[in-house]
Amino acid sequence: QVQLQESGPGLVKPSETVSLTCTVSGGSINNHWWSWIRQSPGKGLEWIGFIYDTGSTNYNPSLKSRATISVDTSRNQFSLNLNFVTAADTAIYHCARTIAYGGKWFDTWGQGTLVTVSS
Amino acid sequence: EIVLTQSPGTLSLSPGERATLSCRASQTLSSSYLAWYQQRPGQAPRLLMYGASNRAAGISDKFSGSGSGTEFTLTISRLEPDDFAVYYCQQSAGSPRTFGQGTKLEI
Numbered sequence: 001q002v003q004l005q006e007s008g009p010g011l012v013k014p015s016e017t018v019s020l021t022c023t024v025s026g027g028s029i030n031n032h033w034w035s036w037i038r039q040s041p042g043k044g045l046e047w048i049g050f051i052y053d054t055g056s057t058n059y060n061p062s063l064k065s066r067a068t069i070s071v072d073t074s075r076n077q078f079s080l081n082l083n084f085v086t087a088a089d090t091a092i093y094h095c096a097r098t099i100a101y102g103g104k105w106f107d108t109w110g111q112g113t114l115v116t117v118s119s
Numbered sequence: 120e121i122v123l124t125q126s127p128g129t130l131s132l133s134p135g136e137r138a139t140l141s142c143r144a145s146q147t148l149s150s151s152y153l154a155w156y157q158q159r160p161g162q163a164p165r166l167l168m169y170g171a172s173n174r175a176a177g178i179s180d181k182f183s184g185s186g187s188g189t190e191f192t193l194t195i196s197r198l199e200p201d202d203f204a205v206y207y208c209q210q211s212a213g214s215p216r217t218f219g220q221g222t223k224l225e226i
Contacts, residue, residue, distance in 0.1 A: 045164070045207060045218035060215040094163055102151035102170045103211025109163035 001025035004110035011116050015055050017083040018115055022095030024076045029053055033098035035070060035106055036080045040091035050098050051078055085117045121146050121210050130224050138195040140222045142208035143193035147188050152212035155184055155193045158221075159204045167206075168193065195224075 008020035022034070035050040049059035051069045059067055063082070071078040082089060092114050096106035122145040132138055150171035151159070156164040166175040168184040171191055181196045195202055203226050208219040 029124075044220050047216040047218070058214060062215065099169075101173075102149075103154070104216065105154045105166055105169040105175075105209070105211065106156075106164070107166045107169075107175060109165070111163055 002097060002101065002108050004097065004108060006093060006095050006110045006113040008081075008093075008113055008115065010114055013083055013119050014086055014117055015084055017081055018080075018085055018089070018117075020080045020093055020113065020115070021109060023082075024078075024097075029071065029073055029076045029078065033099045033100060033104060034069075034071065034078045035096045036067075037094045037096055037106065037109075038091040039094065040087075040113070042090070046091075048080065048082075048093075050104070053056075073114050087117050089115065090117045091115060121148070121213050121217055123189060123208050123210055123217055124220045125206075125208060125219035127222060128220075131220055131226070132198055132224065133226065134198050134200060136198050138193075138202070138224055140193040140195075140224070142186075142191045142193070142219050144165055144189045144191070144210060146213070148191075148212045150187045150191075152210055153184075153186070153191050154209045154211070155182075155206045156209065156218075157202075157204050158207065159173055159201070164207060169183075178211050200226075 012018045030053045036048040068081045092112040094112040095110045097108040124143045153171045155168040158164040172184045203223045
């Protein structure tokens with residue numbers, strides 16, 4: 001059974017870059033799409049973007065190109081860099097396996113990691 | 120951007136009853152592009168339904184989904200204590216993928 005685990009700093013200063021990693025266990029990262037989704041009281045669930053094992057990506061335009069998702073198939077990991085963060089980026093960040101069946105759906109989620117943006 | 124509006128915001132029911140949750144899209148969606156998730160307190164969301172009416176792996180048949188166009192429904196029959204949670208719809212017809220604001224199902 002595939003499991004996902006997010007890791008990264010819990011606290012980031014405004015204007016800095018937050019880097020998060022999702023480690024996939026119990027299955028291969030190959031031949032799947034993988035997503036980052038964040039959740040905050042103010043904005044609810046917000047899809048950030050996804051990546052395929054080849055490196056092909058698609059992002060939410062609302063992030064104005066601040067997000068970059070990358071994949072390391074040798075480590076079975078994928079990562080999110082979000083730069084120029086502000087308090088509005090404070091949220092729980094989830095990684096999720098994304099299945100493509102008609103549309104794209106998030107069928108396995110990590111527990112999430114809280115990122116707080118504060119000086 | 121496709122906006123999903125869920126109603127009601129909160130639904131108060133008792134164990135054993137049937138719940139009907141609604142999701143309205145700001146644009147017409149093919150039914151293939153609508154999913155439902157359940158989120159219990161302290162847990163990540165869990166995929167329940169995709170393609171509007173297809174249950175995800177391991178999901179009980181007491182969950183059913185229907186709808187087309189701009190109106191979609193999740194029905195939960197025979198409510199059990201574990202079913203009291205927040206439910207979200209999500210569309211995959213357009214980018215960005217978007218979620219509804221959620222319906223809280225409470226006892």
